[in-house]
Amino acid sequence: MYKKVALAIAFSPRMEALIAEAKNLIGIFNGELVLIHVGTKTPELEAQLSEVLSRHCGDLGRIKTIWKEGKPAKTILKTCEEEKVDLLVLGALKKEGLLTYYVGSVARKVIRKATCSVLTMIEPKVETTHFSKVVINGTELEITPRVIEKGLKFCEVEKSNQVHILNEIKMYGFKMATAAEGTEAEVANTRRKLVQEEINYVQGILDNLEPTDLKINIKVTAGKWAVELVRFCESIESDLLIMGVDQGFSFIDRIFPHDIEDVLIELPCNLLIVK
Amino acid sequence: MEKLTHNEVVMLLLQLATMLVLARVFAEIARKFKQPAVVGEILAGILLGPTILGTFFPEGFEFLFRSYPMSNIALAGYSQVAVVLLLFIAGLEVDLNLVFSQGKRALNISFYGLVIPFAFGFTAPFFFAEFFGFSEGNKLLFSLFMGTAMAISALPVIVRTLMDLDLFKSRMGMMIVSAAMVDDIIGWMIFSVILSFMGKEAGGIGIGYTILLTVGFTVFMVTVGKSLINRVLPWINKRLAWPGGLISLSLAACFFAAAFTEFIGLHAIFGAFIIGIAIGDSEHMTERAKEIIHQFVNNIFAPVFFVAIGLKVNFIANFDPWLVLVVILVAYAGKVIGCGFGALQGKLDKYEALAIGFGMNARGAMEIILGLIALENGLITEKLFVALVVMALVTSMTSGPLMKWAMNKRKVGLE
Numbered sequence: 001m002y003k004k005v006a007l008a009i010a011f012s013p014r015m016e017a018l019i020a021e022a023k024n025l026i027g028i029f030n031g032e033l034v035l036i037h038v039g040t041k042t043p044e045l046e047a048q049l050s051e052v053l054s055r056h057c058g059d060l061g062r063i064k065t066i067w068k069e070g071k072p073a074k075t076i077l078k079t080c081e082e083e084k085v086d087l088l089v090l091g092a093l094k095k096e097g098l099l100t101y102y103v104g105s106v107a108r109k110v111i112r113k114a115t116c117s118v119l120t121m122i123e124p125k126v127e128t129t130h131f132s133k134v135v136i137n138g139t140e141l142e143i144t145p146r147v148i149e150k151g152l153k154f155c156e157v158e159k160s161n162q163v164h165i166l167n168e169i170k171m172y173g174f175k176m177a178t179a180a181e182g183t184e185a186e187v188a189n190t191r192r193k194l195v196q197e198e199i200n201y202v203q204g205i206l207d208n209l210e211p212t213d214l215k216i217n218i219k220v221t222a223g224k225w226a227v228e229l230v231r232f233c234e235s236i237e238s239d240l241l242i243m244g245v246d247q248g249f250s251f252i253d254r255i256f257p258h259d260i261e262d263v264l265i266e267l268p269c270n271l272l273i274v275k
Numbered sequence: 276m277e278k279l280t281h282n283e284v285v286m287l288l289l290q291l292a293t294m295l296v297l298a299r300v301f302a303e304i305a306r307k308f309k310q311p312a313v314v315g316e317i318l319a320g321i322l323l324g325p326t327i328l329g330t331f332f333p334e335g336f337e338f339l340f341r342s343y344p345m346s347n348i349a350l351a352g353y354s355q356v357a358v359v360l361l362l363f364i365a366g367l368e369v370d371l372n373l374v375f376s377q378g379k380r381a382l383n384i385s386f387y388g389l390v391i392p393f394a395f396g397f398t399a400p401f402f403f404a405e406f407f408g409f410s411e412g413n414k415l416l417f418s419l420f421m422g423t424a425m426a427i428s429a430l431p432v433i434v435r436t437l438m439d440l441d442l443f444k445s446r447m448g449m450m451i452v453s454a455a456m457v458d459d460i461i462g463w464m465i466f467s468v469i470l471s472f473m474g475k476e477a478g479g480i481g482i483g484y485t486i487l488l489t490v491g492f493t494v495f496m497v498t499v500g501k502s503l504i505n506r507v508l509p510w511i512n513k514r515l516a517w518p519g520g521l522i523s524l525s526l527a528a529c530f531f532a533a534a535f536t537e538f539i540g541l542h543a544i545f546g547a548f549i550i551g552i553a554i555g556d557s558e559h560m561t562e563r564a565k566e567i568i569h570q571f572v573n574n575i576f577a578p579v580f581f582v583a584i585g586l587k588v589n590f591i592a593n594f595d596p597w598l599v600l601v602v603i604l605v606a607y608a609g610k611v612i613g614c615g616f617g618a619l620q621g622k623l624d625k626y627e628a629l630a631i632g633f634g635m636n637a638r639g640a641m642e643i644i645l646g647l648i649a650l651e652n653g654l655i656t657e658k659l660f661v662a663l664v665v666m667a668l669v670t671s672m673t674s675g676p677l678m679k680w681a682m683n684k685r686k687v688g689l690e
Contacts, residue, residue, distance in 0.1 A: 169562075180569075180573070182306075222563075223558060
């Protein structure tokens with residue numbers, strides 16, 4: 001599914017782990033890897049990189065390195081488009097400071113603007129990560145059917161053990177309060193109906209997809225979906241959260257953080273943004 | 276500390292009990308006809324007040340509501356708390372996330388759904404002030420009030436209708452809800468500015484200053500206030516009894532904010548509304564806790580408040596059929612044309628646009644609260660107040676059936 005994987009490298013201490021992870025991914029997807037470094041190409045850096053590459057990647061044929069100068073986020077995005085990358089891998093910090101929050105880190109900008117899917121890894125490991133417990137955002141959005149389809153494909157290839165699809169009941173408290181103008185049985189019925197509607201939504205999407213052997217659990221929450229996603233990922237210690245982005249972002253979104261911003265403030269686990 | 280005498284306590288309790296019982300009876304009758312509880316509660320008040328009880332059994336009315344002034348003052352205090360709480364839950368209902376995620380189309384609807392009814396509501400009384408019962412004072416303020424009264428909407432009625440018609444989760448449902456939320460926020464801000472001018476023309480605070488206070492307080496609460504709330508709520512949830520801690524402290528915050536806005540010259544309800552938005556928007560305010568607060572306010576405080584409205588005014592003596600008719604017409608025209616136009620701008624089809632207009636047309640409890648405050652501040656006459664209450668009830672009662680009709684028409688058209 002992801003034939004061309006790109007990895008943005010910054011010669012940070014985590015570079016080696018990220019390269020190992022990316023190498024693992026192209027192994028799974030049987031794809032090729034493009035390494036992108038934004039910065040000046042020097043013989044020292046080149047030597048450092050080839051040393052790491054030789055340690056992790058026996059077959060250098062499927063790996064291409066691109067050196068470019070310019071603004072990091074912009075250059076990475078442009079290179080991905082030029083190279084027709086399917087999946088971009090990035091390292092990111094679990095928690096961003098207040099300043100980077102308002103100014104915007106490279107990872108944030110790339111996640112928002114990339115035209116390809118983006119995998120953000122908060123703890124890349126040299127021995128590579130197995131995405132065993134995966135959470136998919138099943139909130140009713142325009143892109144959700146696509147996110148679930150692509151997410152499940154990823155999980156199949158990755159051989160994940162358990163997939164949770166989370167959907168939410170919007171304005172649950174308010175709805176229940178208005179429903180409370182009915183009798184006890186009617187209220188209980190409304191409560192059941194609200195939960196069932198959300199399960200049906202996800203089930204409807206699953207029914208349209210090819211059957212899979214994955215263990216899938218549909219869970220319904222009440223509250224803000226992004227926050228509930230983060231909480232759920234933390235509570236089950238998931239390895240990967242899969243979600244989509246379907247709108248542009250402006251400074252207003254950061255003053256009134258919502259949806260994906262709520263997730264980006266503190267990443268609960270690795271994050272795959274499906275585009 | 277001064278206290279009520281033995282008889283006054285008995286009377287207060289009798290009043291509360293009678294009001295709650297009758298409110299419940301009529302709310303149940305309203306429910307049988309699939310109407311919002313507020314319709315029944317207002318009718319209960321009309322029955323208990325000067326309109327029916329006072330006319331046909333004056334002794335009974337005198338005994339229950341006129342014999343002990345101190346009990347009435349205590350009852351007025353209860354109603355005051357009730358209206359603050361009603362605005363607090365109205366704020367809790369506003370979901371800023373939803374508003375931001377709906378994008379331009381919803382903004383179109385809320386913009387035209389606010390501006391056009393406001394223009395209609397403003398123009399009519401500005402040029403025909405006497406017809407609307409305006410005699411002396413500031414005509415501009417009076418017209419501005421009428422504009423606001425036409426622009427406001429009642430979310431609970433809208434949500435209930437959408438749920439009954441199974442439209443809440445639809446694209447249209449979400450648009451209606453978020454557009455109504457935006458209109459309410461702006462509507463209450465305008466009303467807050469108008470209120471702070473009433474009776475204070477000489478040497479009062481300037482208009483620029485009042486607007487600054489209103490906007491400043493709102494912006495502060497939904498940014499800095501909200502982030503403070505986001506820090507305190509997790510602590511409350513973790514350390515204190517649940518949901519006791521959360522409920523009592525959020526109500527305390529509501530009263531503090533109400534006291535603060537009242538103190539700086541804005542109305543108490545505005546503080547309650549805005550802090551309701553800030554608290555409701557926090558992810559730590561769980562849906563379960565919101566549900567409990569709603570139940571508690573809707574079933575203990577709101578009924579007494581709405582029944583008390585019927586006690587204040589004689590609905591038959593002050594019923595001016597022409598005025599009622601005109602107010603209703605202006606209300607329908609404003610919202611249906613405004614929201615419908617906004618919806619058409621957003622490329623929705625004709626019947627969808629009509630359905631949105633009818634949906635947004637429900638005024639419900641919010642209109643009644645707005646009218647009552649204006650009445651108490653001497654801005655409007657009892658006749659106009661009665662017209663506004665009737666309009667609020669009629670728009671709420673017809674919202675569901677008319678929306679259903681428009682959606683059916685649309686279905687037929689598509690087939």
